[in-house]
Amino acid sequence: MKNFFSSKQGIIAVGLAIGVLAPLLQFWGNPGNMGICVACFERDMAGAVGLHRAAIVQYMRPEIIGFVLGSLLAAFFAKDFRPRAGSAPIARFILGAFAMIGALVFLGCPWRAILRLAGGDLSAIFGILGLVAGIWIGTIFFRKGYNLGRSQKTHASVGLIMPLVMLGFFALMLLYPQIDKEPQSGVLFYSVQGPGSMHAPLLASLAVGLLVGVIAQRSRFCTMGAFRDVILFKQSHLLLGVIALFVAAVVVNALLGQVKIGFEGQPVAHTQQVWNFAGMLLAGLCFALAGGCPGRQLFLSGEGDGDAAVFVFGMIVGAGFAHNFGLASSPQGVGPHGIAAVFIGLAVCLYFGLTMRAKA
Amino acid sequence: MEKTIDARGLSCPQPVLDTLSAIAAMGSGKLTVLVDTEASKENVSRAIQAKGWRLDAVAEDGGEYRLDISKG
Numbered sequence: 001m002k003n004f005f006s007s008k009q010g011i012i013a014v015g016l017a018i019g020v021l022a023p024l025l026q027f028w029g030n031p032g033n034m035g036i037c038v039a040c041f042e043r044d045m046a047g048a049v050g051l052h053r054a055a056i057v058q059y060m061r062p063e064i065i066g067f068v069l070g071s072l073l074a075a076f077f078a079k080d081f082r083p084r085a086g087s088a089p090i091a092r093f094i095l096g097a098f099a100m101i102g103a104l105v106f107l108g109c110p111w112r113a114i115l116r117l118a119g120g121d122l123s124a125i126f127g128i129l130g131l132v133a134g135i136w137i138g139t140i141f142f143r144k145g146y147n148l149g150r151s152q153k154t155h156a157s158v159g160l161i162m163p164l165v166m167l168g169f170f171a172l173m174l175l176y177p178q179i180d181k182e183p184q185s186g187v188l189f190y191s192v193q194g195p196g197s198m199h200a201p202l203l204a205s206l207a208v209g210l211l212v213g214v215i216a217q218r219s220r221f222c223t224m225g226a227f228r229d230v231i232l233f234k235q236s237h238l239l240l241g242v243i244a245l246f247v248a249a250v251v252v253n254a255l256l257g258q259v260k261i262g263f264e265g266q267p268v269a270h271t272q273q274v275w276n277f278a279g280m281l282l283a284g285l286c287f288a289l290a291g292g293c294p295g296r297q298l299f300l301s302g303e304g305d306g307d308a309a310v311f312v313f314g315m316i317v318g319a320g321f322a323h324n325f326g327l328a329s330s331p332q333g334v335g336p337h338g339i340a341a342v343f344i345g346l347a348v349c350l351y352f353g354l355t356m357r358a359k360a
Numbered sequence: 361m362e363k364t365i366d367a368r369g370l371s372c373p374q375p376v377l378d379t380l381s382a383i384a385a386m387g388s389g390k391l392t393v394l395v396d397t398e399a400s401k402e403n404v405s406r407a408i409q410a411k412g413w414r415l416d417a418v419a420e421d422g423g424e425y426r427l428d429i430s431k432g
Contacts, residue, residue, distance in 0.1 A: 003398075006402045080397075080398050082396065082423055084369070084396075084397075087371060142373065142377060147370070147374060150368070150369030150370055151369045151370075152369060153396075220399045220402070220403075222372075225372065225373070228373060232373060233373075233376060233380065233407055233410075235407065235410060237406060291371045291372045291373070292372065305371075307371070
């Protein structure tokens with residue numbers, strides 16, 4: 001059966017759907033220009049389970065749980081669930097950690113960079129430029145033979161690990177629900193102020209997450225891939241979806257009164273543009289070297305890709321480092337050690353890019 | 361001229377990169393590409409058709425795909 005979502009119309013439809021749903025999630029309670037942000041939400045989840053103790057960013061985001069479970073459902077029904085693993089897992093973990101650190105220097109993943117711009121935050125332009133620059137550097141490594149090596153087929157139980165972890169997180173949410181004005185419920189931490197305290201209703205967030213997980217798995221939606229494919233292959237298929245996401249988000253934000261154009265005073269953002277650029281340069285390079293944006297890594301992990309799951313765990317642990325070591329930015333600017341972390345991350349990427357020229 | 365690219369186990373964008381490198385080197389002829397994800401199958405199919413090559417046949421066996429492509 002032909003997969004509609006793999007067509008040009010399909011990828012545009014998926015971009016439009018995400019571009020409508022993300023501003024709606026913001027309207028229903030998620031933080032400003034953060035209707036969906038994979039990096040921010042994984043950071044919140046890291047906080048929810050206590051991997052960091054930044055009190056303003058702790059919440060078990062149902063959207064992320066939905067992404068993985070929706071992807072699993074789509075892959076299962078389309079007979080596209082293919083358990084596989086074993087392609088340089090430790091490198092993918094480290095790339096995930098530094099991708100998160102770079103994203104938190106900018107304050108957002110590629111999806112949020114687009115959503116920030118769609119909400120009028122002009123600082124996002126520097127982040128998007130950094131993202132594209134990072135991906136461009138990644139394509140140079142690919143042209144020179146960079147390769148993380150082959151994965152292998154594995155047991156279905158391995159492919160199910162990330163969906164099971166997400167089910168476990170959801171069970172924790174149900175066992176230990178948020179208590180009004182309480183920073184902790186059982187083993188879970190909940191922000192009582194700041195971005196972590198802002199969220200759409202649980203069922204709405206979960207439903208959107210599931211829907212996006214389904215359609216993104218079928219379409220292979222990937223913001224990093226969109227730019228990479230243009231640079232590497234001159235192919236605009238995925239980019240059509242990203243453009244559709246941006247256009248839809250601009251329209252829906254305008255209809256909902258969520259547009260505020262300018263650099264200053266934007267929600268959960270700072271104006272140190274060099275570091276907005278450099279943070280996403282690092283993140284974009286990590287995404288390119290690992291083969292997918294953070295959303296795509298979640299969808300891949302849902303369809304059985306254990307290597308993508310390792311990248312996701314790297315991002316979650318990276319969020320812990322980012323907040324425990326003062327690497328993450330805040331609306332006041334970059335963290336005390338964020339700049340050093342960007343340089344270290346770029347050096348690590350250079351090491352990977354130059355040394356991992358695997359024999360295919 | 362005939363050639364086979366074994367891109368099984370390789371993640372995005374390697375299957376497309378390997379295929380496009382091969383067709384650039386060959387100019388024309390027949391090429392077989394082996395992949396093991398539906399995403400790679402779709403990506404390779406889209407890429408070769410954009411370069412003017414034909415997708416002659418796709419065969420699936422145990423979750424692996426064999427793509428026969430050609431340019432006359």
